[in-house]
Amino acid sequence: MKSPKRHGGGVMNRLNLESGDMDKIREEFPITKEFIYFNHGGTGPISLSGVRAVDECINTYLHQAEFDIEEYFRRVDRARSMAAEFIGALPDEITFTHNTSEGIYIALINLPLKEDDEILVMEESFPAVRYVVNHNLPYCRKVYAPFSRRDPLDVVKENFNSRLKAVVVDFVQYLSGEMIEIKRLGDFLKERGIFFVVDAIQALGAVAFNIRDCHVDFLACGAGKWLFGPTGAGFLYVNKESVPLLKKRHVGWLGAQWRSFNDCQKAPPLYPDARMFELGSRNIIGISALSANMNLLLGYGLENVARRISMLKSELRKRFTARGCEILTPEAGFQSGILTVRPREDSRAVYERLKENKVIVSLRSGYLRFSPHFYNTVEEIEKIFEVI
CATH class of the missing domain: 3.40.640.10 (Type I PLP-dependent aspartate aminotransferase-like (Major domain))
Incomplete structure (x- = not known):
């Protein structure tokens, strides 16, 4: 299904999300220097602009x-x-x-x-x-x-x-x-x-x-x-x-x-x-x-932001599906930024292991909830699965 339509363009001439500018974009979010942060459905880190x-x-x-x-x-x-x-x-x-x-x-x-x-x-x-x-x-x-x-x-x-x-x-x-x-x-x-x-x-x-x-x-x-x-x-x-x-x-x-x-x-x-x-x-x-x-x-464009989040979410889904994990989030219909899964191993054990390795997600009702934002990367997802 089509995503809800955006109302208009951004207000600033910003870097391109699809280009090689991601390192520059990530500088806006110092949390990336310390954590792999996939918990925006819980609490979002403030930006340097903020x-x-x-x-x-x-x-x-x-x-x-x-x-x-x-x-x-x-x-x-x-x-x-x-x-x-x-x-x-x-x-x-x-x-x-x-x-x-x-x-x-x-x-x-x-x-x-x-x-x-x-x-x-x-x-x-x-x-x-x-x-x-x-x-x-x-x-x-x-x-x-x-x-x-x-x-x-x-x-x-x-x-x-x-x-x-x-x-x-x-x-x-x-x-x-x-x-x-x-x-x-x-x-x-x-x-x-x-x-x-x-x-x-x-x-x-x-x-x-x-x-x-x-x-x-x-x-x-x-x-x-x-x-x-x-x-x-x-x-x-x-x-x-x-x-x-x-x-x-x-x-x-x-x-x-x-x-x-x-x-x-x-x-x-x-x-x-x-x-x-x-x-x-x-x-x-x-x-x-x-x-x-x-x-x-x-400034980055709301459709561009949503598209990148969707790409990261799809990458997570593909990898969890390949591992035979239960995925609570529907695949059909309108898509949010959240992907919620139950790994084959105990969820709390995986959550604690991720946390020890500075990967931040949410533990909710026996599931792991992943909620990436536009500045997150596929490389971070690869590191997450190395920990899992």
Whole structure:
């Protein structure tokens, strides 16, 4: 199947991923000097570009205590535009968060739900979704359904009734790496006035994706994985068409249209869009680093990044298949950056041996989860199998 289409080119004239420039590219990620790092589905290492952005902020706080107001808003606006370009959205459809959970929370508490309305949730979703759903909507009925290796549209149709008001899914399932097809599902939900909420943390940065190719009401993403961090930063896409229907909760003073703080008694109105949900002081350090990391990925081209990750994942699959290992990740369908396997030897023993040899992967539910990024190499894969 075709990959989701990318929204456009990068913003910088960067080195070619398919050329002999990989050594230069890898200099952006000093972790490569110490580790073979195949754990971006767990935590992504920050890039040097991200570090420089952090240093700029720290130096500002060190030497002048705060940003000039014009520079502060320039940074926020630049990062917002970067996040919008990354997914093909408009800047005013982006609100900054601290993590994926916060994004899911903002989405759910703003839905115009009534008592006994239903929310359908992917049973295999990450706890970041399940905890928010379970503990913040006491008046709604939560229905959990398995989506694994099924057409998501079939799952929704099986659970469809007049009380169903929202569907919440993980774009990429964190364990198996299975990526669901959301276009047909989004169209179905839009036609019936059902809100669509997507956790995209395991997709963005590994998958080329354009929000305009499908209908999504909310898409939440933390920075800490495929976007190279830092943790404590993220963003939420809020479809502009959905805003008039929302309750407008989780709003605060910095969700208003301030451009000066000279007279704080004259309170400007809230933004009439996603920006209203930025409750108070922003994590400007994290936002600046996230912006730099997204700029880096856009510069290489999101389709180029996704294509290289797919190549590395295919190389891993081929070698594990040749060794007779169980592979949990589906081969058919849309592809994420994750490959999850159970080796013929005890998984924990292999995990510990890899770790001792400075190969970093995840051990999850008795499986080894490999999640390479674009700067990883086939040579690293060869070294991994020497250890295995």
